[in-house]
Every structure is written in structure tokens, then in C-alpha cells.
Amino acid sequence: MTRVLATATTALATLAGLAVLVGTRSWRCALRVLLDLLTAAGLLRLAVDQGWAELAAAAAIVLLRRMLWAALTGAAQPRLSAASSGQEDHHLPLR
Template sequence: MTTATHWAALAVTAFGLVSAAVVLVAARRLMPALAVLLDFLIAAGLLRLAGDPAWDTVAAAAAVVAVRKLVTAGLRLSPPR
């Protein structure tokens, strides 16, 4: 992985943590904040894939996408407040 993609993935992860915290404070609900965090983690995983397309990196990105799909399904099925 090049230094640029490494730092870009790290920056996206940090922005995701900050964005998820803002959503958690604003919405006072965990699921939307988790969805935002997982979107940023998917972006960071794709950046890591651009630098190092190893099988463990592909598996990690696929796991994050699968968790994101489960969270999205949970958001759709949760009753409105």
C-alpha cells in the first residue's frame, strides 16, 4: 500500500468516527450513527484495496459491506418513534 492511500484510508476512518459521533448526538439513536460509520469504513476499505489487493483485505471489505447491509435492513425494520 502506498503512503498516500494509507493516509487517505486513515483520514476517511477518522472522519467516519467524527461523523458517526455527530449523528449519534443529533439523532440520539445508535443505528443511524452506525450506518454512517460503516459507510465511511467501506470507503476506507476500498481505499485500502486500491493499495493492497490481498485476500485478507478483500475479506475485511466484504465483511464490512455485509454488516452494513444488516444494519440497513435493521433500520428499515425498526418501528418509527
Template structure:
């Protein structure tokens, strides 16, 4: 019964990743969703055949997901996405701003 489930989750992961990219326009968010769902599919594979090969495959999927996400985070420019109010020319108001009346 659970044999086709990992394949279905893998296919859904690709579709949801593309839908996330289309809806948000953020490739980082879409990649995060895709990697999380692919990790779930890899872990679901362990429910069917439980052996060292399947365990090594799931561990490899988790390792690749973690390494890939660390590379994405490491290449993120300082300050996030660059869409902050300060960068768009709007002044930032805070508790330490005493110049306001």
C-alpha cells in the first residue's frame, strides 16, 4: 500500500515547488518547500523496505538537503532580500529616533 506513496510525494513536491515559485516569486522559498517535501518522500521510502540501503538513501537525501540549504543561506546577500524600507528610501522610525516631534 505504501509503495507508490513516496513517488506520489516526489511528484507533488515538484508541482508544489513550482506553484510556490509562481505564487510568491521567491526561488528560495520554493526551494525550501521542494527540499522539505523531498525529504518527506525519502523518509516515506523507509516505511516500505527497511534495510541499510534504504536508510543510507534517506540519510543521503537529508545530507544533500542540509548542504544545499546551507549554500543558499551562505550566498544570501547581507541585509536579506534587499526589500527593506530603508533601502527603498523610506525612513525608519524607532524608539531611539529622537528627531521626531
């Protein structure tokens, strides 16, 4: 039953991604929806086949999804704030 649900989620993820693309005309938004739903399908498959290989595959899918999204949005590494980079914050009031 769960295997069928995972397969249906994968098929519906593609349809949902296409619907978002047509509705919003934003490929980034459509890709985000597609990747999130494919992650959900992978986790449903993990619920069926519980083993180290399946767990490693699910972790790889999540990591790939996060890396792809970070590369597309240009947010691969968070920027350091002035306080954490050792620079002084001169705009802060003194006590």
C-alpha cells in the first residue's frame, strides 16, 4: 500500500510541478514544489524498505535537493555578519 502511495506521490509531484509552472510562470517555484514532493515520495519509500541502503539513498536525495536549491538561488554559503566576522558595529549605541 505504501509503495503504491510513493509511486502516486512521484507521479503527482510531476503534475504539481507542471501546474505551478503554468500557474505562476516561475520555474524556480515549480522546481521547489517538484523537489519537495519528490523528497516526500522518497521518504514514503523509506517507510516501506527499511535498511541502511535505503536510508543512505534518502539522505542523498535530501542532500542533492538542498545543494541544487542552494546553487540555483545563489545561497550556497551564508554570509557572515559584521559581528561574527570580527568587524565592529559602529551603528550600535553604547551603554
